Amino acid sequence: MKKTLVALFVTGYVGIAFADQVVDTDIVVVGAGGAGFSAAVAAAEAGAKNIVLLEKNPVVGGHTVISGGSVNAVDTKRQKAMGIEDSADKMAAQTLKAGDYRADPALVKTLADNSEAAINWMEGLGVQWNPRVFEAWGGLFARSHNSGDKNAGHDYIRVLNKAAKAHGVQIKTNTKAVELLRKDDQSPVTGVVAQAKNGEKITYNAKAVVLATGGFTANVPMRMRYDRRLDASFKTTANPTGKGFDGSTGDGINMATKVGADTDGMNYIQLIPFVGGRVIDYVGGDIFVDPQGKRFVNEGGRRDAIADAVLALPGRTMWVITDDQSLKGASLETKLKKGIVFKADTVEEMAKKMNVDPKVLQQTLDRYNEFAAKKEDPDFGKTTFTQLINKPPYYFGTETQDVHFSCGGLRITPQAQVVDVNGKVIPGLYAAGETTGGIHGTNRAGGNALIDNFVFGRIAGQQAAATAAK
Numbered sequence: 001m002k003k004t005l006v007a008l009f010v011t012g013y014v015g016i017a018f019a020d021q022v023v024d025t026d027i028v029v030v031g032a033g034g035a036g037f038s039a040a041v042a043a044a045e046a047g048a049k050n051i052v053l054l055e056k057n058p059v060v061g062g063h064t065v066i067s068g069g070s071v072n073a074v075d076t077k078r079q080k081a082m083g084i085e086d087s088a089d090k091m092a093a094q095t096l097k098a099g100d101y102r103a104d105p106a107l108v109k110t111l112a113d114n115s116e117a118a119i120n121w122m123e124g125l126g127v128q129w130n131p132r133v134f135e136a137w138g139g140l141f142a143r144s145h146n147s148g149d150k151n152a153g154h155d156y157i158r159v160l161n162k163a164a165k166a167h168g169v170q171i172k173t174n175t176k177a178v179e180l181l182r183k184d185d186q187s188p189v190t191g192v193v194a195q196a197k198n199g200e201k202i203t204y205n206a207k208a209v210v211l212a213t214g215g216f217t218a219n220v221p222m223r224m225r226y227d228r229r230l231d232a233s234f235k236t237t238a239n240p241t242g243k244g245f246d247g248s249t250g251d252g253i254n255m256a257t258k259v260g261a262d263t264d265g266m267n268y269i270q271l272i273p274f275v276g277g278r279v280i281d282y283v284g285g286d287i288f289v290d291p292q293g294k295r296f297v298n299e300g301g302r303r304d305a306i307a308d309a310v311l312a313l314p315g316r317t318m319w320v321i322t323d324d325q326s327l328k329g330a331s332l333e334t335k336l337k338k339g340i341v342f343k344a345d346t347v348e349e350m351a352k353k354m355n356v357d358p359k360v361l362q363q364t365l366d367r368y369n370e371f372a373a374k375k376e377d378p379d380f381g382k383t384t385f386t387q388l389i390n391k392p393p394y395y396f397g398t399e400t401q402d403v404h405f406s407c408g409g410l411r412i413t414p415q416a417q418v419v420d421v422n423g424k425v426i427p428g429l430y431a432a433g434e435t436t437g438g439i440h441g442t443n444r445a446g447g448n449a450l451i452d453n454f455v456f457g458r459i460a461g462q463q464a465a466a467t468a469a470k
Contacts, residue, residue: 020200026050026468028192028206029461030177030252033062034153034450035433036212037160038457039464041125043210044167046465051169052204054194056176057247061157062214063238063434064453068281068329069152070136070144071122071454072447073115078133084142088112094141095448098302099407099441102265107439110414111448111455118454119145126159135283135384138272138303138446142384144282150330156450175202177251180209180429182259185420188427189259208428208464211418212457215406215434216250217269223403226267229311230403237404240275248406252435256410260420261429264437265408270444271307272404277320277341277397281446284386285326287368288399289319293356294364298380304443307401319354321365321396325387332395341397350394365389407444408437416460430464432456 026048029040032055040053072091079086092112096103123129130148135141146152164171174197181191181203191205216222218239223230239246257263280286283300290296290313297309310318322328335341344350347365351358371377372385410431411419418429433453440448 021202023052023202023204024050025052025204025206027052027208027210027464028204029053029210029212030192031055031062031212031214031433031435032060032171032173033212033214033433034064034156034160034453035435035457035460036062036210037157037164038454039210039212039430039432039461040169041160041163041167042458042461043465044164044169046462048465048468049168051167053164053169053171054175054177054192054204055171055173056251057245058174060161060171060173061154063248064153064450065157066238067153067450069146069149069156069450070139070281070447071119071146071450072136072139072143072445073119073145073451074112074143075116075119075133075145078129078131078145079143081131082133082142084133086141086143088115090141091115091143095445096441098140098445099443101441102268103441104264104438106414107412110459111439111452114455114459115451118451118458121458122156122159122454125163127155135300136447137281137283137300138306139283139448140302140445144447177213177255180255180259181205185260189429207468207470208430210460210464211252211256211410211429211431211435212433212460213252213435214248215409216253217248217403217406218246219249222250223269223406226408227269230269234271234401234403237272237274237402240402248434252431253409256418256429256431259426261418261426262411262421262423263408264411265441266406266437268407268440268442269403270303270405270407271401272303273306273310273318273320273399274402274404275340276399278399279328279332279335279341279395280322280326281329282327282386283384285389286320286322287365287389289321289361289364291315291317291319291356293319293351293354293361295368295379298377298382300382300384301380302443303446310401317398317400319396320399321350321389321394323389323394324391328395335397341395344394344396345392347394350396354396405444405449406434407440407442409435411438412436412456415463416456417463428467430460432460
């Protein structure tokens with residue numbers, strides 16, 4: 001096959017690359033997770049025709065497909081039915097506060113203002129939202145939604161994938177984007193160079209490019225550049241054993257910064273307890289105790305505060321306890337079979353397995369249940385209680401911290417346009433999802449990642465379509 005010469009602008013100079021194949025498109029979306037699919041579908045709905053969606057993995061879905069599925073949104077219909085008063089202004093204010101006011105207020109306002117429209121859009125595509133609105137773990141307010149399925153993230157990708165195919169989006173798996181095409185720092189981005197599984201290079205010329213490649217939690221050297229604690233001893237929530245695959249290696253961020261893009265908040269990396277004893281994904285149905293069987297933190301507090309408290313414990317490990325009343329997730333049966341989570345009919349039996357004093361554990365549970373009954377917690381300030389923890393059998397297991405989410409990434413505008421180091425928009429380049437920064441500040445509220453994907457993925461797709469139509 002005849003080679004085609006392609007000019008690439010890389011960190012201030014023009015380099016040369018050879019491509020085995022050249023494909024002309026209108027829009028290229030990089031990354032087939034929640035944000036990428038949202039962008040591709042929204043672009044198609046806006047009239048774009050020749051859309052290519054690149055995914056380096058053999059399957060689509062990214063982190064969205066394996067997520068618990070909590071989606072924060074203002075929801076006039078469902079929240080009102082439950083007596084919950086909410087507004088876009090309240091959501092924006094709480095999101096800013098959760099991130100220590102380090103987020104871009106304009107981006108946060110865009111997120112909140114478009115949240116209800118985004119879940120309505122997803123519903124129109126086929127997602128059946130559960131009427132129960134709840135407070136996701138670390139979510140700080142009752143505005144979380146899911147499909148009611150234990151694998152809700154799979155539902156969202158299934159619906160988006162179906163819509164993308166119906167619109168004729170060309171989905172290319174096992175195809176990794178490796179370079180952005182840009183002549184110089186005054187020029188637009190005009191496409192992507194990708195590499196197929198067989199090593200073949202493919203140049204996708206495009207009128208607009210959307211980056212939705214996820215964060216960089218699985219890139220150990222990259223994350224250690226911003227937080228020296230996060231060495232290889234920390235696994236990721238997407239690959240907790242370290243033996244699987246996690247594609248969040250910062251690809252989109254690295255490609256964009258090589259053509260002049262700026263970043264925001266890269267040192268804000270979130271850790272959560274996920275793969276051990278926790279079997280519910282909402283606040284109010286479990287209790288966290290230290291190796292002595294005593295409470296040590298507000299279980300409904302900020303995720304970063306909980307992470308710091310756990311990292312300060314001996315062995316950086318806590319116990320998580322719930323009972324028969326809680327609504328458990330899809331991981332319970334697997335965790336029971338693998339001996340990650342245990343089951344006990346009495347507090348004494350549980351204490352023996354935990355190797356703690358049964359009197360101490362009983363006192364801890366009694367005190368917690370006293371607070372839960374009054375919905376007041378003078379010890380740690382917890383405000384959300386959905387139940388007492390007093391109905392056997394009890395479910396419990398140890399839990400530590402895994403790297404979960406990179407709050408920082410590419411700097412964008414409210415129109416999802418990528419901004420360069422001089423504060424100027426890079427023409428033709430958009431980004432959405434965990435690839436971006438400035439939306440969550442120092443700490444992402446639980447339930448805000450997926451709505452970020454849907455809101456800004458949708459905006460990026462609409463804006464890319466408008467650019468492609470010019």
